Amino acid sequence: MTDTSFALTGQEREADLELDQLKQLVGLVPYDETQDVFPVTGWDAIVFICGNATQAAHFYQTAFGMELVAYSGPETGNRDHKAFVLKSGSIRFVLKGGVDPQSPLHEHVRVHGDGVCDISLEVPDVDRCIAHARSIGATILQEPEDLTDEHGTVRVAAIGTYGDTRHTLVQRNDYAGPYLPGYVERTSDLVRPEGAPKRLFQALDHIVGNVELGKMDEWVEFYNKVMGFVNMAEFIGDDIATDYSALMSKVVANGNHRVKFPLNEPALGKRKSQIDEYLEFYTGPGAQHLAVATNDILTTVDHMKAAGVEFLETPDSYYEDPELRERIGKVRVPIEELQKRGILVDRDEDGYLLQIFTRPVQDRPTVFFELIERHGSLGFGKGNFKALFEAIEREQERRGNL
Numbered sequence: 001m002t003d004t005s006f007a008l009t010g011q012e013r014e015a016d017l018e019l020d021q022l023k024q025l026v027g028l029v030p031y032d033e034t035q036d037v038f039p040v041t042g043w044d045a046i047v048f049i050c051g052n053a054t055q056a057a058h059f060y061q062t063a064f065g066m067e068l069v070a071y072s073g074p075e076t077g078n079r080d081h082k083a084f085v086l087k088s089g090s091i092r093f094v095l096k097g098g099v100d101p102q103s104p105l106h107e108h109v110r111v112h113g114d115g116v117c118d119i120s121l122e123v124p125d126v127d128r129c130i131a132h133a134r135s136i137g138a139t140i141l142q143e144p145e146d147l148t149d150e151h152g153t154v155r156v157a158a159i160g161t162y163g164d165t166r167h168t169l170v171q172r173n174d175y176a177g178p179y180l181p182g183y184v185e186r187t188s189d190l191v192r193p194e195g196a197p198k199r200l201f202q203a204l205d206h207i208v209g210n211v212e213l214g215k216m217d218e219w220v221e222f223y224n225k226v227m228g229f230v231n232m233a234e235f236i237g238d239d240i241a242t243d244y245s246a247l248m249s250k251v252v253a254n255g256n257h258r259v260k261f262p263l264n265e266p267a268l269g270k271r272k273s274q275i276d277e278y279l280e281f282y283t284g285p286g287a288q289h290l291a292v293a294t295n296d297i298l299t300t301v302d303h304m305k306a307a308g309v310e311f312l313e314t315p316d317s318y319y320e321d322p323e324l325r326e327r328i329g330k331v332r333v334p335i336e337e338l339q340k341r342g343i344l345v346d347r348d349e350d351g352y353l354l355q356i357f358t359r360p361v362q363d364r365p366t367v368f369f370e371l372i373e374r375h376g377s378l379g380f381g382k383g384n385f386k387a388l389f390e391a392i393e394r395e396q397e398r399r400g401n402l
């Protein structure tokens with residue numbers, strides 16, 4: 001079997017990540033790319049459309065510790081919008097905001113608020129992917145084309161996924177620029193707080209998509225058939241207590257498991273589902289949370305809190321529950337350290353994970369972040385759903401949306 005999964009991607013090499021570290025961080029698995037109908041190497045970039053990208057770029061640098069690496073805007077000949085490219089480890093965020101009053105980006109913000117418009121993926125062969133997607137009847141939003149500048153050529157195309165979200169496919173084996181043609185290198189004069197680690201997270205673990213009631217299985221099938229994604233062992237459809245924010249969730253992943261997409265749909269419960277709240281305020285399906293992988297969640301939480309990032313609170317009863325203590329066993333730090341910060345723990349047959357969730361990071365109760373530190377567990381924190389949903393419900397209630 002040809003095993004290509006245990007090779008670093010260009011972005012991972014650039015970020016000085018190591019294979020063993022990455023296997024633990026995001027749970028890579030070996031697989032045979034030659035048997036894949038739609039080979040995906042990993043994430044290329046997460047593109048956000050923001051009401052004010054200039055200020056969002058500041059937020060992700062100061063609060064998330066990310067580094068400004070590239071830019072496109074009026075000064076570079078792009079009169080429509082500004083775009084800031086930020087990195088942390090192998091993660092790349094692109095923040096776009098309209099400059100021209102007629103920019104179509106303004107309409108995206110009016111409809112959805114700040115959000116993710118493009119989950120862009122790196123692929124070894126754009127044309128092969130598009131040919132397969134077309135044969136299954138997927139929506140091709142952009143036909144394959146070459147983009148060239150003095151740094152080389154990238155080949156790109158795009159297919160549609162849930163809502164107004166797309167997957168741009170990027171083949172960049174022949175490109176040495178800071179992001180894509182049209183972008184110039186740009187750094188920031190920002191001075192990091194003393195004692196701050198080089199970065200607060202190293203890689204992207206998963207992005208959750210919220211879709212409408214009854215649509216989850218359709219999107220699972222889309223990822224299976226169009227993009228050759230596999231269903232991950234953790235299918236959590238039946239596990240979610242109906243007394244709490246009811247939802248159904250299934251997880252698909254690309255062959256090497258770098259790219260993982262849990263897909264949620266609301267379920268009928270006693271109270272309004274958190275997924276319904278999202279769908280109402282995002283005006284339809286979209287990306288709900290982005291989980292970023294860190295190898296030191298305690299330090300990351302401390303720095304993000306000091307920079308003003310707000311996290312969901314976990315009640316003391318969570319940590320004092322003898323059943324939880326029994327279930328999670330021994331983890332790398334005393335449980336009191338987790339309790340102090342509100343970090344959740346989950347354990348399964350493969351190991352454990354630590355996780356914590358931010359409050360929504362924009363005005364609408366839509367997109368938020370998860371920090372995750374994996375120690376063998378390849379799950380998504382199933383054992384924490386009850387505690388997590390109770391915390392989300394408290395927030396929903398405060399917003400008057402329960």
Ligand SMILES: [Fe+2]
Nearest residue numbers: 208291370380
């Ligand atoms: Fe998650």
